[in-house]
Amino acid sequence: MVLGEALNLWIPAEQMIFGLAVWLLFLVCVFVRRKSRYGLPVFLFVAGMSAGCLRMGAEQAVFSREEGFFREEHEDGVVLQGTVQSVKEKDGTLEVVLRDCAMEGKDGESGEKLRRVLCYLDVNKTGEAAEAVSKQKPSPAVGEKIRVFGEGKAADPARNPGAFDYRLYCRSRGISGIIYAEGYTVTGGKVHVFSDSLYRIRRCFSERLKAIALPEDAGILSAVLFGEKNDLDSEIYELYRKNGISHLLAISGLHVSIVGLGIWKIFRKGGAGFWISGIFAGGFLCAYGMMVGSGASVARAVSMAGLSFLAAAVGRTYDLPTAMCIPAAGLLLAHPYLLSQASFQLSFLAVTSLIYPGRLFSSRGEKLFTDEKISAAASAFFTSLSIQVVTAPVILWHSFGIPVYGVFLNLIVIPLMTYVVISGFLGLGLSFLSESVGGAMLGGAHYILKFYEVICNWTGELPGAELVLGQPEIWKIGCYYGLMIFGAVVYERGMEIAENKKHRLVLLCAAWLAAFLFLLPSRQTGLSATFLDVGQGDGIVLRSESHTILVDCGSSQQKSIGEKVLVPYLKSQGVTRLDLAVMTHGDQDHMNGIRYLLEHPESGIRVGGLMMPEAGKDEIYGKMAELAKKRDVPVFYAQKGDIWNNFPGKGMSMECLSPDGGTEFTDRNEESLVFRLTYGRFSMLLTGDMETSGEETLLTSGVLTPVTILKAGHHGSATSSSEEFIEKLSPSVTILSYGRKNRYGHPAEKVRERLLEHGSKIYETGLSGAVMVRADGKKLKIKTMLPLDTD
Structure with a gap:
């Protein structure tokens, strides 16, 4: 069943239909031989996969x-009625999940039916909510039917490689839309x-913990x-994750x-029978489990514990x-998309590992050592x-x-x-009798948590503490798992392959080593250019076999662009070092991601050098240079x-076309570094926020030639990408x-029309998310994070 859901989730429908047809044909062939002992297992396998x-x-x-309903435009907002399923407070806002919802039309009648919707309610700002607070009812109760509008x-x-996929997360919870x-x-x-x-x-317990525990422990x-x-x-x-x-x-097993088990043992020692203790x-x-949220790991652990009580x-x-x-x-029958979530995957895979190869490792560890304590330690290590x-x-896929x-x-x-x-x-229980006694009881937890922090900081300083390999492909x-299973099967049952157990052990090690090789990042060939979706801003990563360059990274629309977009992308590609970070000019929407890397070395991304325009005279350039020098990052200045x-x-060749280092500009955009990157028959022009005056200077200088890809200046603003400029470059593709929904109205519609008139294919990060370009000097491949028709 897991395999069937996974195939349908990650493989196109046409291929799924073909695959099922092949399996059904195989099933028929098996059952033709009625005496085959594989008939029933194969039937169950195919039936489960089909289900x-x-x-x-x-x-x-x-x-x-x-x-589809939530993707439509609703000028007057939406009105919805539903039953409260759960309530959770987060940063002063209530996250309310509504089930059995119905949308209200303009006439007040029920319209679209929805299973679950997530509502964000701010009880401190909204009128009805404020009225509820005054009545000593600060939040809706589970089971109540409420009407929300917003x-x-x-x-x-996910709009960038390595980014968190919020839509998949919502689907795993059965949520189809969000209402603010x-x-x-x-x-x-x-x-x-x-x-x-x-x-x-x-909520009461959480508030009590804040009252009695130290701030760092609460x-x-x-x-x-x-x-x-x-x-x-x-x-x-x-720190814990690394x-x-x-x-x-x-909350886990x-x-x-x-x-x-503590409660079960208390009842058993008190003389209660198995049934009473288990109940x-x-x-x-x-x-x-219901109180802490009933997540996948909680549901798994509670169910397994309940089954153990039942078995006893x-x-x-x-x-x-x-x-x-x-x-x-x-869980998967109720919410199939849980299969895509790290909590579900890690929880069940951890249990699977205890079954196999955990038992194999543990048994071998026990046989290696005769001393009981050493044997127990070896068994724990192998587990x-x-x-x-x-x-x-x-872990690599998600982290x-x-x-x-x-x-x-x-x-x-x-x-x-x-x-x-x-x-x-x-400590929590005793705090209801005496807060001081409860706080004292938390002393043991405090010192253990402090020990965790110390030992994590120590191991984090060791060489190779975190092996960043990037996000492996599905195949x-x-x-990896195929070779893992193959090696284990050969070791345990491969008598026909090798009777000597040592030979089978060698085959096991060889298979598992080969499996690990599949997790190593693929070798970069040719040139790749990724235009990240940073919101209102620029972020371009250039990669070759030997170097990784960042050209701008910033956003005036998204907070924490370095932490939330840039670092996850780089690590998903297995990159932990930038050879060069280029800041084309000093606007925040081009450089605050670069500043984040310089201010936060704990991000795990090292910067080999910082490049800025020679023409830049603003104080922001001095501040960035000082910050770089504090981190021992060399600073370079580029000019025409x-x-x-x-x-x-x-x-490959990278050439700076503008601006002249000796020129002074009144507009910071005109200081933008402009680069032309050539590789065989491929060429690309990166323009920063250059506007029409800068374009005229380049046209007059005669340095411009037709390019394969143009990164349009100033986010497609009407003050850039002039008719003469586009005609001279004649770009095959424009990014x-x-x-x-930026407040500047970028990109200008007339810029789009101008590009289309000159036969340029347009890719827009605002529509399709990140745009990924691969070039080998002859051919060009472009793909987007989202379908081109996604808004």
């Missing part, structure tokens, strides 16, 4: 219809007392105990085993693979190693780097986490006539870099 494929197809069809929109897909509500009114319904009480208990403990990450320090999370222990900050422990776990009660053997598959099937091996491709020392670090931090959880719950991940041969790669 998964059909379930994913049905889900895609529903989302396509529902999201701006509706579809969730944004101006207000809401309660129209009826019945409050679900139990669910609403759990939500309010969770955010971590809220995340560990209740899944509340709103107050979690982003630097702490990144060292491979970020799973400690999520570790927490469930501490809480659930109370399982019931408490279900309530705890009925006197049956607890089978780990079966216990894992039951919640997996249930940690097996988790790292099995989850490595998924782009593998924490090399995580396999050792987890041996230390996981056992101590038990005491953090116990200390947290005890490479498939080959500068040429770099075999740069950024062999056979327009701008932000959607």
